[in-house]
Amino acid sequence: MKRIIRGLLGISISLTVIFIIGCASLRPPSTKISSQLSVYNPGKTILHPQYKVYHSTETESVLYIKMLTSEVVFNQANTQVKSQAKIRAIFTLYSSLANNEIAQRDTQQFVIERESVGEQIIASVNLATSPGQSYLLDITLEDQIRQSMVRDRVLVDRSQAENQQDWLVLGFPENRVAFEQFFYPGESFRLIKQGSNAERVYISVFQPRNILPLPPFAIEEQPDNIPLPDSTFYMAYSERLLYRLGGQGIYVFHFKPEPAKGLCLTQFGDHYPQITQPEDMLPPLQYITTRDEYQKLLTNPDIKASVDQFWFEKGKTYANARDLIRVYYNRVVFANLYFPSSKQGWKTDRGMLYLLLGPPFSVERTETKELWYYEASETGEKITFEFNLADDYWIGNDYKLKRKEEFRPIWNRAVDSWRRGKIFSM
Numbered sequence: 001m002k003r004i005i006r007g008l009l010g011i012s013i014s015l016t017v018i019f020i021i022g023c024a025s026l027r028p029p030s031t032k033i034s035s036q037l038s039v040y041n042p043g044k045t046i047l048h049p050q051y052k053v054y055h056s057t058e059t060e061s062v063l064y065i066k067m068l069t070s071e072v073v074f075n076q077a078n079t080q081v082k083s084q085a086k087i088r089a090i091f092t093l094y095s096s097l098a099n100n101e102i103a104q105r106d107t108q109q110f111v112i113e114r115e116s117v118g119e120q121i122i123a124s125v126n127l128a129t130s131p132g133q134s135y136l137l138d139i140t141l142e143d144q145i146r147q148s149m150v151r152d153r154v155l156v157d158r159s160q161a162e163n164q165q166d167w168l169v170l171g172f173p174e175n176r177v178a179f180e181q182f183f184y185p186g187e188s189f190r191l192i193k194q195g196s197n198a199e200r201v202y203i204s205v206f207q208p209r210n211i212l213p214l215p216p217f218a219i220e221e222q223p224d225n226i227p228l229p230d231s232t233f234y235m236a237y238s239e240r241l242l243y244r245l246g247g248q249g250i251y252v253f254h255f256k257p258e259p260a261k262g263l264c265l266t267q268f269g270d271h272y273p274q275i276t277q278p279e280d281m282l283p284p285l286q287y288i289t290t291r292d293e294y295q296k297l298l299t300n301p302d303i304k305a306s307v308d309q310f311w312f313e314k315g316k317t318y319a320n321a322r323d324l325i326r327v328y329y330n331r332v333v334f335a336n337l338y339f340p341s342s343k344q345g346w347k348t349d350r351g352m353l354y355l356l357l358g359p360p361f362s363v364e365r366t367e368t369k370e371l372w373y374y375e376a377s378e379t380g381e382k383i384t385f386e387f388n389l390a391d392d393y394w395i396g397n398d399y400k401l402k403r404k405e406e407f408r409p410i411w412n413r414a415v416d417s418w419r420r421g422k423i424f425s426m
Contacts, residue, residue, distance in 0.1 A: 036362040036364050036373070037151060037362060037363045037364065038150075039363050040338050040360060041359035041360070046071055046143070046146065046148045047071050047072075047141055047148060047149070048067075049065055049066060049152070050066045050179040051063060051066075051139075051152065051154045052064040052177055052178075053154065053156050053165045054165060054168040055129065055166050055194055058131060058194075058195070059129070059130065060127065060128060061156055061165070062126055063091075063125050063127060064122060064123075064177045064179070065122070065123045065125070065141070066121070066177070067141070068121075069114075069117055069118065069119055069120060069121055070119070072085045072146075073085060073143060073145040073146040075145055082115075084113055085111075085114070085121075086111055086144040086145055087112065087123070088108070088109050088110070088144055089140070089141055090139070090142070091104075091105070091125065091140070092104070092138045093135050093137050094137075094367075097366050098366070103128065103129075103135060104127060108125055110123050122177060129158055130158065133159060134157045134158060134159040135367075136153055136155060136156070136366065136367045137155075137156050139152055139153070139154060153365040153366075155367060155389075155397075162260065162262055166193055166194065166263075167191060167192065167253070167262075168192040169190070169191060169265070170189060170192065171188075172188040173188075180340070181264065181340050182268055182272060182273070183244070183245050183266075183267055184272075185245070185270060187245070188243065189242065190239060190240070191239070191241075191253065198255045200236055200237050201234065201235055201236075201253050202232055202233070202234045202256065202257060202260075203232065203233060203251055204229035204231070204232045204251075204259045204260075205230050205231050205232070205246075205250070206227060206230060206249055206251075206394070207249055207250075208248050208343075209250070209347075210343075211224060211347070212347055213347065213348065213349045213401070215403075215407075215408075216353065216403055217403060217406075217407045217408035217411060219403065226393045228259070237255075245267040248267050248269055249267055250264060250265075250266055251267070261394075264394040264395050266342065268344055272336065273333050274333055275329040275332050275333055278307050281307045281329060282297060282306070282307055284328070284329070284355065285297065287356055288418045289310075308321075311324055314419060314421040315421045316421055321421075323423065324418070324421060324423060327423045331354060332346045334354065335348075335351035335355055338350070339351045339354070340395070341392070341395055342393075348398070349400055350370075350372075350387060350401075353372070353385060356411070356418070357414055357424065357426055358426065360373055361375050361426070367389075368388060368389045369386060369387060369388045369399075370386075370387040370399055371385070371386055371387075372384065372385040372387070377426075381426075383410055383426070385401060385402075385407075387399035387400060387401055387402070388400055388402060410426075
C-alpha cells in the first residue's frame with residue numbers, strides 16, 4: 001500500500017473559472033412524455049450526452065451536460081454569420097414520478113459557437129432542490145439544426161447526508177467537470193464540496209473488487225461484505241489543491257477520521273474502460289466458460305495465445321472469431337461506461353446481462369428501479385428484467401437484479417450461443 005499512498009499528492013494551483021455556455025429560458029411544451037427510454041444502445045441515437053449532478057447550495061443543484069462536438073451540427077444560418085449549433089434542453093423535475101408531482105419544468109436554449117469549444121460541449125441547468133429529498137429529472141436534448149433528439153432520466157439524490165452528488169470533481173489542467181468516476185494513474189483533479197470548511201480530507205483505500213454477480217436465475221444470496229480499508233490517511237484539503245490516485249483500487253474521500261461514505265473514485269488500470277490487452281480480455285470470459293476451462297486459460301503463461309485459441313475454437317474461422325471478439329469486447333467497454341460502480345462495469349448485474357444479451361430494446365427508469373425490456377425479433381418473445389436501487393457503501397447506490405428461475409432458459413441460450421460461435425442478441 002505504500003506505493004498507493006505515495007501516488008496521491010497535493011499540489012497548489014490557482015482557481016480557474018469553468019466555462020459554461022450561455023442559455024435562455026423558453027416556455028416548455030405541453031406534450032406528454034412517454035415512459036420508455038432508448039438508452040444503453042449507442043446505435044439508436046445520434047447524440048450521446050453524459051450527465052453529472054452537483055448539489056451546489058442548500059436549495060439548488062446543477063445538472064452538467066456533456067456532448068461531443070462531433071455529434072452536433074453547426075451552420076452559419078444566423079445574423080452573425082458564425083458557425084453555430086443550437087441545442088434545446090426540455091426537462092421536468094419530479095419530486096414523485098409515481099404521483100406525477102412536478103417540482104420544476106422548463107426549456108432552455110443553448111447557442112454554441114464552434115470557435116469557442118473543443119471536442120466537448122459542456123452546458124448546465126439549475127434545479128431547485130431540498131436536502132432530504134430525492135428527485136427524478138426527465139430530460140430531452142434536441143439538436144435543432146439536425147432535428148434529432150435523445151431523452152434520459154437522471155436521479156437527483158439529496159436523501160442522504162453523504163452523497164456522491166455533494167462533490168464536484170474538476171479535471172486538470174482544463175478545469176472541466178469530470179463526468180467519469182475513474183481516473184488513470186498520474187491524472188490530476190480538484191475536489192469541490194458545497195459548504196465545506198474542512199482543512200483536511202481523509203482517503204480510505206480499498207483493493208479492487210473482483211466478485212462477479214451470480215447468474216440471473218440464482219436464488220441464493222451472494223455475500224458481499226464491506227471490507228476494512230487497506231489504509232486511511234489524510235491530506236490538506238482545499239478547492240485549490242490538486243489530487244491524484246495511486247495504484248489500482250477504490251478511493252473514498254471523506255471528512256471524518258473514521259472510514260465513512262463520501263466521494264468514491266476508482267483506478268482500474270492504464271487502459272480502462274477500453275479492452276486492449278490480453279490480460280483484460282481474459283476475465284470477461286468467465287461468463288461463458290466452465291470453471292475448469294477458465295482455470296486452464298488462466299494458468300497458460302501465454303495469455304494472448306490462450307485467448308486467441310479460445311475464440312478461434314468457438315468461431316471455427318478467423319473471420320467469425322474476429323466478429324465474436326469485436327462484439328463481445330465492445331459490450332464490455334460499453335458496460336464499463338454505462339454502469340459505473342465500485343467494480344468494473346461489466347462485473348455489475350446490469351453489465352453481466354448487457355454483455356451476454358446485448359442492449360435492451362427499451363428501458364423504463366423511476367427513482368428506485370430500472371426495467372429492461374427485451375423482445376426477440378423473430379419469435380416475438382418478451383422478457384423484462386427488474387433492477388432495484390440498492391445501497392452501496394462506496395458509490396452510495398447500485399442497481400441489483402431481481403433474480404428469477406424463469407430467466408434460466410434465456411441465460412442458457414445466450415451462453416450456448418456464444419460457445420457455438422454465434423453472437424447472441426435478442
